[in-house]
Amino acid sequence: MSTSVKTRLTWLFALVGIVAVITLGVLFPFDRNYYFIALAVITLSMLPFLAAFEGRKPxxxxxxxxxxxxxxxxxxxxxxxxxxxxxxxxxxxxxxxxxxxxxxxxxxxxxxxxxxxxxxxxxxxxxxxxxxxxxxxxxxxxxxxxxxxxxxxxxxxxxxxxxxxxxxxxxxxxxxxxxxxxxxxxxxxxxxxxxxxxxxxxxxxxxxxxxxxxxxxxxxxxxxxxxxxxxxxxxxxxxxxx
Amino acid sequence: MRDADAFSSLHPAVLFGYFVLIVGVNVVFMHPLVLGISFLGALAYAAYLVRWAGLRKLLPGLLIMMVIAALFNPIFNHRGVTMLFYWNDNPITLEAIIYGGVAALMIGSVLLWFVSYNKVMTSDKFLCVFGHVVPALSLIFAMVLRFVPRYFAQAKRIAAAQRGIGRDVASGSWYARARHGSAVLSIMLTWALENAVDTSDSMLARGYGLPGRTAYTDFKVRERDFMAALALGGSGLVVVVAIVAGVLHAEYFPAYAVGDWSVAAWLALGAWMLICAAPLLLGLREEAVWRSLRSNL
Known part of the structure; x- marks a missing residue:
């Protein structure tokens, strides 16, 4: 798989992950769901950038x-x-x-x-x-x-x-x-x-x-x-x- | 390097998974008993690792954070059916006070688990876990750890040389000091970047980036790592399933209610207790074995 395809897949994964986490959190609220959703969103949004850096073999x-x-x-x-x-x-x-x-x-x-x-x-x-x-x-x-x-x-x-x-x-x-x-x-x-x-x-x-x-x-x-x-x-x- | 205790000598992947599990449950699940057990486990293990001398330095900050957490909720959260009194025209409820207490336990145990994390997951172990997943970032991570002490040593040398030619960072007017300080920084930066070019040339000469290269690690997976992963992972699964299925359950608003005490709930609590006590138990067991062997000699 080429680097750019991998990077795009990571973007897709992060976007789908963010939407899924927010949807799940809203549909099935649990204790401290705000903290968990926020944490998951920022962690997922860092992934594509780091994957792109790692993927182009600096x-x-x-x-x-x-x-x-x-x-x-x-x-x-x-x-x-x-x-x-x-x-x-x-x-x-x-x-x-x-x-x-x-x-x-x-x-x-x-x-x-x-x-x-x-x-x-x-x-x-x-x-x-x-x-x-x-x-x-x-x-x-x-x-x-x-x-x-x-x-x-x-x-x-x-x-x-x-x-x-x-x-x-x-x-x-x-x-x-x-x-x-x-x-x-x-x-x-x-x-x-x-x-x-x-x-x-x-x-x-x-x-x-x-x-x-x-x-x-x-x-x-x-x-x-x-x-x-x-x-x-x-x-x-x-x-x-x- | 000698490990701090028996638990720290487990394989880094097991240790990392352990801390992810325990901090994850702590942060997401607000249950008074679960957090109480976790707090006691974290306190006992931190005390075991850093001893009283280390703990004494940490406790004031920890207590302040916990008191803030305990006060924060009743002051800003006015939900709950049992109104106790009015403070600045705002109702203070029993439920919010209970919730504040549980939040204080959560903050306290997370901070205490991080004390152990900092002791147990040293940077070499972190590299062992992530060296294969993100090789470039892990390499940078390792380099930074080496560069920081090196930069301090070099900055001292540069400052001494500058003092020799009359540009002392520690004397003269405020403006002169700032100017001399930035001269040191500028020299430092040039040196660091020049050094970087040398280092990278050396890396290229040794074949950095060629295919088929491996990441060195000093850690071996042993039988007891599998046992520990199995025991901790199994108990963790029990706890997570119990939380998701609602077997363990705590509600604060509108009224405080802690779930029904079924056999399954007690089982899950037992598993959680095992997880929280495991590091300390392993350490104490190893010490006991060591003592008994020594006395037989």
């Missing part, structure tokens, strides 16, 4: 580059452990997406969420963190990677400013909302708006610090990392979508 250089970026993100989180929520991981995940493309942004995000929790503790929140990081990295690739590749870096200071704004917003809105929603489902039986509001409000300071940290690290690192990654990509012809 080259040695691609594998090592992704490992380097993930390791920098994990080491960064460990280096700043004494400042809660002030961590460079998200900035590096986003820069992986900008410099190498959306697929790599997704993969680095998934791996960063997963591996850094080997140091900070796995728990019921891990899948949500993996998915949220991955989504932010993927979208960064969608919005910024083509222009970064064409200009071997940022086309203008405006482009860089836009990336910093994207990083802060994505961290606050996408990551914050998804991970806080997970907390609502972990802690209460169902998704009630009053419970959700309480969690979201108490999450604001944490998410604000996280978003600020992402903006700071993007300001410091983005030019450097994007230039080096795009150079690596064009020089060795890596990470070309098939």
């Amino acid at each position: 080259e040695a250089r691609e594998i090592v580059t992704i490992a380097v970026l993930t390791a920098l993100a994990v080491a960064g989180r460990a280096a700043f452990f004494m400042l809660p929520q002030f961590k460079p991981g998200m900035a590096i995940v986003i820069l992986a997406g900008v410099g190498l493309g959306r697929e790599s942004g997704f993969v680095v995000g998934v791996l960063h969420g997963f591996i850094s929790n080997f140091i900070f503790g796995q728990g019921p929140w891990t899948p949500w963190q993996m998915f949220s990081y991955a989504l932010c990295g993927f979208l960064a690739g969608v919005f910024f990677s083509r222009s970064a590749e064409r200009h071997s870096g940022f086309s203008s200071p405006l482009q860089k400013t836009l990336l910093i704004i994207y990083g802060a917003l994505a961290t606050f809105v996408i990551y914050g909302l998804l991970v806080d929603s997970a907390s609502v489902l972990i802690w209460s039986s169902e998704f009630t708006w009053s419970a959700a509001r309480a969690i979201y409000l108490s999450g604001i300071p944490f998410n604000a610090v996280h978003a600020f940290a992402t903006a700071v690290f993007l300001t410091l690192l983005s030019t450097l990392i994007v230039e080096r990654l795009t150079r690596l990509k064009t020089r060795y012809g890596l990470f070309q979508p098939h």
Whole structure:
């Protein structure tokens, strides 16, 4: 079976799985069905991306580059452990997406969420963190990677400013909302708006610090990392979508 | 590497399946007795693995999480028929309080099982399970684990060299420190990416990506792994079937009701108890055997 057929089958499997889980959950409600449905949906939606990466048999250089970026993100989180929520991981995940493309942004995000929790503790929140990081990295690739590749870096200071704004917003809105929603489902039986509001409000300071940290690290690192990654990509012809 | 205890020395696939089963049932099925048993099992096994010294560090955080879970439900959930009192114009019901208590047990046992998971499923075991399924991602996973300590060592070296030429990260104005810090980061990044090119060349030279290559693993499947998988899998099946068929059953809203106590329900609870106690029992059994052999020498 060719790679693209396999990838398409994985997409089909994930889509059918998501529809089936939601239908089953609605038809036969059980305890904590919201938590279970949400968990199943995000796990299934990560599968096709990872299967596509795995299926195209990535080259040695691609594998090592992704490992380097993930390791920098994990080491960064460990280096700043004494400042809660002030961590460079998200900035590096986003820069992986900008410099190498959306697929790599997704993969680095998934791996960063997963591996850094080997140091900070796995728990019921891990899948949500993996998915949220991955989504932010993927979208960064969608919005910024083509222009970064064409200009071997940022086309203008405006482009860089836009990336910093994207990083802060994505961290606050996408990551914050998804991970806080997970907390609502972990802690209460169902998704009630009053419970959700309480969690979201108490999450604001944490998410604000996280978003600020992402903006700071993007300001410091983005030019450097994007230039080096795009150079690596064009020089060795890596990470070309098939 | 020496295993933490007898249970950890089982084959990684068995261990991974065990944790998926136990955390899955915990997260999805809110039954006071099931969760109570699971909580006690998780607490006992975690205490056995990390001893009192390790547990003492974990308990405050654990208790806070459990108290939040216990309070969260009655405050935000006003369903239930037994109204106790009003708090801020909101009815607080007995059912919501009971549900909060059970939710606290759920959170507590999941967190405690993850304490054991982190001790038992070390990264080499995780790789053994997933090395064949997702080889590229597993390879990245292994590399990251190696890179992180290496980057810390290299960052220290770079910072020391920079201090030697007067760019100390730890002294000077706030702005100077940030500038020196990002110089270290920039050097670090260049070094890491250059290193990556060397590593990948070396991988290619050794035949990475050629067909017919295998994944090395240090773990063998032994007879007792089959026995354990059979016993745990069988008990797990009993529990899951009992849950799906409604033999074990708990309802909180509108009124609190825990299912009828048939023989089948007790059987399922017994199976669940066996699952939750298995790691600790295996460990204690091995210690007892070891002691009896030693005293006979």
